[in-house]
Amino acid sequence: MASDGSVPGEPVLSFRELLVAEIPNLRAFAVSLSGSMQNADDLVQDTLLKAWGHADSFAEGTSMRAWLFTILRNTYYSLYRKRGREIQDPDGHYAGRMSVAPAQEGAVNLADFRNALSSLPEEQREVLVLVGASGLSYEEAAEICGVAVGTVKSRVNRARNRLAELLGMTDVSDIGPDKNAVAVVLGGGSS
Amino acid sequence: MTHPNEMPVKVEPEDLAHAVEATLDPKIQEALGRSLKAHYDDLVKAPVPDRFLVLLAELEAKEQNHGK
Numbered sequence: 001m002a003s004d005g006s007v008p009g010e011p012v013l014s015f016r017e018l019l020v021a022e023i024p025n026l027r028a029f030a031v032s033l034s035g036s037m038q039n040a041d042d043l044v045q046d047t048l049l050k051a052w053g054h055a056d057s058f059a060e061g062t063s064m065r066a067w068l069f070t071i072l073r074n075t076y077y078s079l080y081r082k083r084g085r086e087i088q089d090p091d092g093h094y095a096g097r098m099s100v101a102p103a104q105e106g107a108v109n110l111a112d113f114r115n116a117l118s119s120l121p122e123e124q125r126e127v128l129v130l131v132g133a134s135g136l137s138y139e140e141a142a143e144i145c146g147v148a149v150g151t152v153k154s155r156v157n158r159a160r161n162r163l164a165e166l167l168g169m170t171d172v173s174d175i176g177p178d179k180n181a182v183a184v185v186l187g188g189g190s191s
Numbered sequence: 192m193t194h195p196n197e198m199p200v201k202v203e204p205e206d207l208a209h210a211v212e213a214t215l216d217p218k219i220q221e222a223l224g225r226s227l228k229a230h231y232d233d234l235v236k237a238p239v240p241d242r243f244l245v246l247l248a249e250l251e252a253k254e255q256n257h258g259k
Contacts, residue, residue, distance in 0.1 A: 016251045028235045032231070108222060110229055114203060132231075163223055
């Protein structure tokens with residue numbers, strides 16, 4: 001679980017190696033924020049440059065990922081937000097570019113999910129990705145976004161509800177083979 | 192007979208702003224969680240462009256040269 005690289009018994013990594021190790025996660029977060037591969041890679045490059053220039057401000061023993069995500073997010077909101085999401089860039093849109101994972105039973109199509117995710121308000125999308133996929137805690141997400149933990153929780157909750165609505169997942173029978181569960185729920189209702 | 196509109200999962204947006212406890216069906220939450228991980232992991236698995244490795248190698252080399 002340690003994302004700070006300080007696993008006892010493992011060789012100490014250089015600052016450069018620690019940054020390299022986080023590049024895949026930086027890209028995933030950047031794409032999730034900006035909605036475009038091209039913007040995401042520019043954003044990651046800016047983040048790496050800033051991180052290198054401000055290496056002194058990284059506190060040893062804390063999460064390198066959380067620190068880098070904070071830099072990336074601040075860079076996005078100060079420099080990229082306008083040019084990113086307001087310009088329609090179909091070729092650069094990650095939903096059209098990335099591979100599509102094989103469908104698991106009861107799973108949502110990845111392209112459909114990405115369309116729904118990209119239509120969420122940014123403040124909801126970022127916390128959902130931070131706590132639901134990037135491996136960071138609610139506390140770290142709160143710190144990255146500069147809000148209270150309770151705010152993160154309510155944004156995550158709203159994001160999930162909105163996604164379920166966009167994806168038509170209002171009925172348990174839509175997402176799995178276990179249709180009997182619905183009958184149980186409905187049978188318990190009173191009128 | 193139960194009318195579909197009476198399903199207990201129906202929640203109005205204004206309620207959600209206050210009700211952190213207004214949670215989805217656990218199965219829907221799990222399905223969303225899996226999709227979110229699939230989205231993210233697919234991106235994490237993408238090959239890292241050389242430009243980043245080159246950039247960091249150059250920054251490190253520059254720093255080491257200054258140190259001498």
